[in-house]
Amino acid sequence: MKKIALLLFIFFLNINKLWAEFGVTPTQLYISNKQQRSTTVTLSLSEGSEKKVFEASAMKWSQNEKGEDVLEPDPNIIINPKNFVIKPNSEQVIRVGFRQLPSLEKEGTWRIFFKEVPPALKANTVQFMMNLSIPLFVGQQKAIDLKAIPRFENNNLLVNIKNNAESHVQITGITLIDENKKEIALNYDRKYLLTKQENNFKFSQIKSRNIDSYKILIKTDKSEKPLELKLKE
Structure with a gap:
């Protein structure tokens, strides 16, 4: 039991350390102007952490009648760069958008995923991979109802x-x-x-x-x- 508690403590300690070293700005993406076809997100690493390699992808995002998220691949989203390396004490700006803005009667919603590519595994080590998704909202924002x-x-x-x-x-x-x-x-x-x-x-x-x-x-x-x-x- 003590061993399990120790492993859990180490796990959460590493997760907290991982997020403390990592930055995302902004945490929501918006394209609201008809003349605007793209927006940007910045990922950053603090000094002292190891470099990280990421792959980016996009999924169309909807919800079913139970309120559960439904995700479908969408090749129409342009992400540049889709593969990149972030070194310690540096940042990477990623542009997300469309070749042609879709015609929408209501707000369109997507999820932009950033998946860390695992490095070569070292002996006697445990790896914690960073995976995150950021919502992309396309269209005019309406009043709360x-x-x-x-x-x-x-x-x-x-x-x-x-x-x-x-x-x-x-x-x-x-x-x-x-x-x-x-x-x-x-x-x-x-x-x-x-x-x-x-x-x-x-x-x-x-x-x-x-x-x-x-x-x-x-x-x-x-x-x-x-x-x-x-x-x-």
Whole structure:
């Protein structure tokens, strides 16, 4: 048991060290102007880390009726460079875009993946490979338009939130409050709701079933100020 705990400690220590050495700017990509066909992302490595080799790819991103991500390869996205090396204390700028901007009635969504290519394995070593994906949003950003429908299951409050806007929203946290603005529960699930998509957020061990007395404060990527919604059965 102690050996397992030690291995887990070493694992998380290495993961934290890996992310501490690595930088991504920005963490979301946007192409919103019809005259704009591309954008850029910068990956960087701090001093003291080892060089890293990456391969980049793009996937069309949608969500099914359960709110689960669906990814499909898309050869129409141009990534330059697609293969690159980042040395310590340096950065790499990658351009992402289209030869011709697609005609979209609503926001288009993609995921840009950066997969680290493993170096030759040294004896008696464990390798931790860096793999990340960055969302690419194409089209005009619309105002937040969310609808919340609550229901109880046992002692758990489930809040179904639907995004009615023609562009995405990322929910980064939800606070459940009562009529006196007292905090009742928190939900830290970070979920994207693409256009017209919905998902459930769970609050455990809620004593009062008087839903009409509750409100939720929703933190999103669209505003620094939380969105306040009153819950109604």
